[in-house]
Amino acid sequence: MDSLKNKFAEKALPEVVKIKEFAKAHGNKVIGTYTIDDIYGGMKGITGLVTETSLLDSNEGIRFRGYSIPELREKLQHFVEGGSEPIPEAIFYLMLMGEIPSNEDVQNLTNNWARRAIVPRHVFNVLDALPRTTHPMTQFTIAIMAMQTESVFAASYRKGINKKDYWDPTYEDVMNLIARLPRVAAYIYRRTYKNDEHIEPDPKLDWAGNFGHMLGYDEPDFAELMRLYMTIHSDHEGGNVSAHSTHLVGSALSDPYLAFAAGMNGLAGPLHGLANQEVIRWLQGMCESLNTKRPSKEQIAQYVKDTLAQGQVVPGYGHAVLRKTDPRFISQMGFAKKHMPDDDMVNTVWNVYEVVPPILESLGKVKNPWPNVDAHSGALLQHYGLVEEDFYTVMFGVSRSLGVMASLCWDRALSLPLERPKSITTEALMKMV
Numbered sequence: 001m002d003s004l005k006n007k008f009a010e011k012a013l014p015e016v017v018k019i020k021e022f023a024k025a026h027g028n029k030v031i032g033t034y035t036i037d038d039i040y041g042g043m044k045g046i047t048g049l050v051t052e053t054s055l056l057d058s059n060e061g062i063r064f065r066g067y068s069i070p071e072l073r074e075k076l077q078h079f080v081e082g083g084s085e086p087i088p089e090a091i092f093y094l095m096l097m098g099e100i101p102s103n104e105d106v107q108n109l110t111n112n113w114a115r116r117a118i119v120p121r122h123v124f125n126v127l128d129a130l131p132r133t134t135h136p137m138t139q140f141t142i143a144i145m146a147m148q149t150e151s152v153f154a155a156s157y158r159k160g161i162n163k164k165d166y167w168d169p170t171y172e173d174v175m176n177l178i179a180r181l182p183r184v185a186a187y188i189y190r191r192t193y194k195n196d197e198h199i200e201p202d203p204k205l206d207w208a209g210n211f212g213h214m215l216g217y218d219e220p221d222f223a224e225l226m227r228l229y230m231t232i233h234s235d236h237e238g239g240n241v242s243a244h245s246t247h248l249v250g251s252a253l254s255d256p257y258l259a260f261a262a263g264m265n266g267l268a269g270p271l272h273g274l275a276n277q278e279v280i281r282w283l284q285g286m287c288e289s290l291n292t293k294r295p296s297k298e299q300i301a302q303y304v305k306d307t308l309a310q311g312q313v314v315p316g317y318g319h320a321v322l323r324k325t326d327p328r329f330i331s332q333m334g335f336a337k338k339h340m341p342d343d344d345m346v347n348t349v350w351n352v353y354e355v356v357p358p359i360l361e362s363l364g365k366v367k368n369p370w371p372n373v374d375a376h377s378g379a380l381l382q383h384y385g386l387v388e389e390d391f392y393t394v395m396f397g398v399s400r401s402l403g404v405m406a407s408l409c410w411d412r413a414l415s416l417p418l419e420r421p422k423s424i425t426t427e428a429l430m431k432m433v
């Protein structure tokens, strides 16, 4: 057993007893009520599932195991030599274990994932069989499904396994999957955009640095961006579409590959992760139509109004839970101020940030007029020459694996049951009132 697996078992398994006792003592306490509007409104007002890794406050933003993003900048002081951005191994450890890791814990995780990072040949063959024009997110989920042949959970279940032990093969799949995703994603990028010229992993690099390297971007600043990007996109509590679909599909004891592929199909929607692609298309469309690299605030305002008049959303703005500027937007803004303060696209993102909120507010129906994580991320990637925006959601997906896979380990350790909410017909609802 690897040392993290031992530590996870020691931490997570006693929690089952604790939760059973808690539920026995307080199981009938009412924690909320909901309305017909909540049912028609995508269940947004309903607290209905347990996710241990992070918790979202509508005003403050995300807290990972209790720590906000600014607090984590203080706490996660695990940098590669010469670096100053948090390394994603640290946030994964925090989400899985609920504790700030030591430098040794983080180094062990880097080594652990490097050891597990071998992608079976048939996964590349499956990708090679697809037309190069296949959207990178479709390639990504197909590759995840192709890797399902390796599922330790599926093999153990087939042989027969005690339900108390489900967490063990889940952990193995989770670690293997996370370790292999950067290689798979980089392969998709290089086959789609770089003439099939693939780059071998460098086992001396950390997980995110290696991802940047395999994509073909070796500047230290890009590796730093990857570390920040992979850290801040990793989790956003349990109810968002990618996290919830992973959890839901996992609750049928579908193995982690099947569950994660489901989550990624949800991330591929334009109201969720695909928004990062849409933001860049929207910004570029604006600059092209105005024939300028830096549209004025007046020009931006008009373009926003035109977008709304065409019955389209302004991508990168709004959120189902957040009601303030996303701290993940702010942290990317901080990175841009440090590394590329004069970049045209970045400055346009900042001008859009000044113009859009009052316009959305004036509509009187948008609950959150502020930018989310996707409003900024593409401009940073464009700066370093990673300009193929259709690939951006795959990068989000690689990062999102950290949170949803840590959660899946907990789901199985806590023996969370099959998820099956009750649905109702409109006719039945009408009869009730």
Ligand code: AMX
Binding pocket: 240, 270, 271, 272, 273, 275, 308, 312, 313, 314, 315, 316, 317, 318, 319, 320, 321, 360, 365, 366, 367, 368, 372, 373, 374
């Ligand atoms: N531009 C225009 N209209 C918007 C809007 C935006 N950015 N955000 C919300 N609205 C509209 C909705 O479409 C809805 O209009 P309708 O009543 O005519 O159907 C109305 O405002 C109320 O919506 P809401 O309750 O404020 O939002 P929601 O919880 O239903 O949806 C979200 C949230 C994110 C889907 C929505 O804000 C949106 O479409 N944003 C743009 C896409 C985007 O950036 N998505 C990424 C979110 C972050 C992520 O998951 N990665």
